[in-house]
Amino acid sequence: QQNGQAQDLEDPWQDEEYFGSYGTLKLHLEMLLDQSRTEAYRQVVLNNRDFLRDKVVLDLGCGTGIISLFCAQLAQPAKVFAVEASSMAHYTRQLVKQNGCEDVVSVLQGRAEHIQLPHKVDVLVSEWMGNCLLFEFMVEAVLQVRQRWLAEGGVMWPSSAALLLVPCQAHSYYTESMSFWKNPYGLDFSPLQPLAQQEFFSKPKFSHILEPHNCLSVPSVVLNLNMYTLTVEDLEEMAGQFSFCVNKPGDFHGFCAWFSVGFDSRQAGGDAVELNTGPFSEPTHWKQTLFMLDSPVSVQQGDSISGSIVLRRNPAWRRHMSVTLNWTCRTGTEDDCKASSVGTKTFPMWR
Amino acid sequence: QQNGQAQDLEDPWQDEEYFGSYGTLKLHLEMLLDQSRTEAYRQVVLNNRDFLRDKVVLDLGCGTGIISLFCAQLAQPAKVFAVEASSMAHYTRQLVKQNGCEDVVSVLQGRAEHIQLPHKVDVLVSEWMGNCLLFEFMVEAVLQVRQRWLAEGGVMWPSSAALLLVPCQAHSYYTESMSFWKNPYGLDFSPLQPLAQQEFFSKPKFSHILEPHNCLSVPSVVLNLNMYTLTVEDLEEMAGQFSFCVNKPGDFHGFCAWFSVGFDSRQAGGDAVELNTGPFSEPTHWKQTLFMLDSPVSVQQGDSISGSIVLRRNPAWRRHMSVTLNWTCRTGTEDDCKASSVGTKTFPMWR
Ligand SMILES: [Ca+2]
Ligand SMILES: [Ca+2]
Numbered sequence: 001q002q003n004g005q006a007q008d009l010e011d012p013w014q015d016e017e018y019f020g021s022y023g024t025l026k027l028h029l030e031m032l033l034d035q036s037r038t039e040a041y042r043q044v045v046l047n048n049r050d051f052l053r054d055k056v057v058l059d060l061g062c063g064t065g066i067i068s069l070f071c072a073q074l075a076q077p078a079k080v081f082a083v084e085a086s087s088m089a090h091y092t093r094q095l096v097k098q099n100g101c102e103d104v105v106s107v108l109q110g111r112a113e114h115i116q117l118p119h120k121v122d123v124l125v126s127e128w129m130g131n132c133l134l135f136e137f138m139v140e141a142v143l144q145v146r147q148r149w150l151a152e153g154g155v156m157w158p159s160s161a162a163l164l165l166v167p168c169q170a171h172s173y174y175t176e177s178m179s180f181w182k183n184p185y186g187l188d189f190s191p192l193q194p195l196a197q198q199e200f201f202s203k204p205k206f207s208h209i210l211e212p213h214n215c216l217s218v219p220s221v222v223l224n225l226n227m228y229t230l231t232v233e234d235l236e237e238m239a240g241q242f243s244f245c246v247n248k249p250g251d252f253h254g255f256c257a258w259f260s261v262g263f264d265s266r267q268a269g270g271d272a273v274e275l276n277t278g279p280f281s282e283p284t285h286w287k288q289t290l291f292m293l294d295s296p297v298s299v300q301q302g303d304s305i306s307g308s309i310v311l312r313r314n315p316a317w318r319r320h321m322s323v324t325l326n327w328t329c330r331t332g333t334e335d336d337c338k339a340s341s342v343g344t345k346t347f348p349m350w351r
Numbered sequence: 352q353q354n355g356q357a358q359d360l361e362d363p364w365q366d367e368e369y370f371g372s373y374g375t376l377k378l379h380l381e382m383l384l385d386q387s388r389t390e391a392y393r394q395v396v397l398n399n400r401d402f403l404r405d406k407v408v409l410d411l412g413c414g415t416g417i418i419s420l421f422c423a424q425l426a427q428p429a430k431v432f433a434v435e436a437s438s439m440a441h442y443t444r445q446l447v448k449q450n451g452c453e454d455v456v457s458v459l460q461g462r463a464e465h466i467q468l469p470h471k472v473d474v475l476v477s478e479w480m481g482n483c484l485l486f487e488f489m490v491e492a493v494l495q496v497r498q499r500w501l502a503e504g505g506v507m508w509p510s511s512a513a514l515l516l517v518p519c520q521a522h523s524y525y526t527e528s529m530s531f532w533k534n535p536y537g538l539d540f541s542p543l544q545p546l547a548q549q550e551f552f553s554k555p556k557f558s559h560i561l562e563p564h565n566c567l568s569v570p571s572v573v574l575n576l577n578m579y580t581l582t583v584e585d586l587e588e589m590a591g592q593f594s595f596c597v598n599k600p601g602d603f604h605g606f607c608a609w610f611s612v613g614f615d616s617r618q619a620g621g622d623a624v625e626l627n628t629g630p631f632s633e634p635t636h637w638k639q640t641l642f643m644l645d646s647p648v649s650v651q652q653g654d655s656i657s658g659s660i661v662l663r664r665n666p667a668w669r670r671h672m673s674v675t676l677n678w679t680c681r682t683g684t685e686d687d688c689k690a691s692s693v694g695t696k697t698f699p700m701w702r
Contacts, residue, residue: 024550025543025546025547025550025551026550026551029527029528029531029547032531032535032536033527033531038536039536042536064540064543066535066536066538069538070536073537073538091542091543091546094542095538095539095540095542095543098539098540098541098542099538099539176380176384177380180380180383180384184383184417185383185389185390185393185417185421186424187417187420187424187446187450188446188449188450189415189446189449190449191442191445191446191449192376192415192442192446195376195442196376196380199375199376199377200376200377
């Protein structure tokens with residue numbers, strides 16, 4: 001199935017697997033235990049209490065309903081529609097009742113594309129972000145619902161989303177997965193290195209924790225999405241450029257990616273909220289995503305690493321994509337270049 | 352499939368899944384990085400160098416072949432048959448060659464029950480242990496091969512195996528998975544507690560790390576297997592007793608289990624080797640297995656926790672089993688018992 005072809009796909013969205021996993025508590029617990037994530041949404045509601053009065057809110061993919069409950073308890077919306085496709089919806093209803101919010105919050109179990117509402121909504125809030133921002137492409141459901149149900153002038157939360165990138169060191173991962181085979185227990189296991197490269201470096205490593213000191217440069221925004229104007233078609237292929245200045249000597253093992261999202265405030269003097277999942281912010285359950293080069297490149301302070309990143313949505317498996325990185329690593333200036341190396345690599349994510 | 356019935360099973364051994372996973376490097380890397388495990392086998396070879404001279408060794412489920420290579424490089428066996436069912440065998444052959452051991456080590460790809468050898472062997476070595484010692488029941492293959500291929504008077508490594516148990520505290524796991532729902536972010540999520548109990552406490556927690564200070568008593572051996580006399584039939588149901596004396600006040604959250612295996616030495620003055628995967632030994636990749644009670648029981652120093660454990664092999668899913676724990680918790684002596692609570696719980700592992 002790992003290499004399944006488009007033609008024999010029964011369910012290119014893998015919905016059974018996808019929504020099935022959200023029917024278990026484990027994933028919801030992980031998200032709720034993620035305080036950076038949950039407190040960010042709570043803060044958005046708090047910073048927009050006045051604005052939210054008498055508004056109609058749609059919380060898409062509400063899970064346990066925590067964002068809807070924040071709205072109902074911390075502000076005075078007219079109505080919150082909490083939409084959840086997985087079987088968690090059954091419990092979400094109980095939680096709404098338990099917290100005395102059943103007059104304000106209506107839980108609707110169903111797919112985003114099938115929901116029916118009595119009228120348009122003023123606010124569309126959702127926690128749709130995945131690894132490398134887009135993975136699993138829940139964002140498509142958000143965009144479809146925006147198109148269909150968000151009133152003219154309504155608010156999107158998040159309002160903007162960015163993908164960030166940095167060239168980095170990953171000594172311990174490299175050592176454990178590649179150098180290890182050179183001489184374990186006095187033996188020569190190097191014939192396994194090509195297999196290790198294929199198994200550990202051909203796909204990105206999810207859940208990587210990038211220590212700040214392993215960043216070889218200041219991170220850079222490579223994609224910037226406006227959640228009011230982004231379209232489903234845009235998602236098919238998204239490209240960005242980067243040009244990093246190496247700020248310390250080290251081993252360039254790969255690139256690390258993460259996202260940040262912004263929530264505009266709609267009330268006078270209200271602060272915007274940012275949820276940043278990068279190495280300089282509080283850790284989140286998303287952690288970071290590591291893209292390993294096949295071999296490390298030794299770099300010096302002042303070197304430059306420039307190139308491009310392209311995210312291509314899988315035409316068959318609609319929750320998957322590939323990430324192509326092109327880079328040139330230069331010592332010296334562009335005009336007086338002493339040495340350079342170029343590379344390109346495409347990482348399926350996950351197929 | 353989670354609750355599949357015996358009659359519609361296509362593959363009750365789940366061999367494709369089982370051997371498929373051992374065809375990837377990740378599992379082998381995890382085992383090789385486990386120094387306690389790997390060094391234990393290395394030490395057995397070292398402690399039996401003289402004994403191993405001119406002997407014929409069979410290494411069952413050899414993986415990368417590390418134990419076979421230890422034999423060939425640290426002793427002078429006549430022959431080592433390295434048997435591996437997964438596709439790793441292809442690489443194992445390369446590793447044997449790379450280390451110049453191809454005259455001594457023969458890699459045979461195939462299932463234990465199908466192997467053909469020119470003659471019986473003097474030593475049957477294998478790393479067959481799983482969670483709670485028996486999980487995945489690779490031990491059955493070892494016993495079948497012992498029956499068929501081990502010469503009279505031959506050596507089994509491991510020679511003995513024990514399952515150990517201790518009543519324990521698990522505050523952080525209990526808090527994260529159960530108490531959490533009481534009041535997250537100022538909300539009442541207690542309607543999710545029955546779901547949490549079902550999802551987190553009805554099966555054992557693998558890969559638990561038991562801190563020594565969370566042991567409520569001295570651990571006790573509940574099963575002791577002699578690898579020379581154990582039979583495949585014995586595996587269907589194995590029972591043990593325990594009687595713990597609580598040595599500190601605390602919350603009895605559950606039982607923790609792990610195993611230890613012993614390797615007899617066959618040479619004069621040779622030391623036996625023990626690989627203990629418990630909380631008082633160096634950590635291993637097996638970690639410990641936690642069985643949570645539905646609700647914690649408050650205990651005092653001097654209380655007793657006695658009862659029984661039964662491991663029942665799943666009659667349909669042959670790599671799975673259930674673990675039934677029966678316990679009585681007493682304050683005061685058995686004669687002058689001030690208070691007692693009894694409990695019983697059966698944990699599928701994994702079906
Ligand atoms: Ca998400
Ligand atoms: Ca094992």
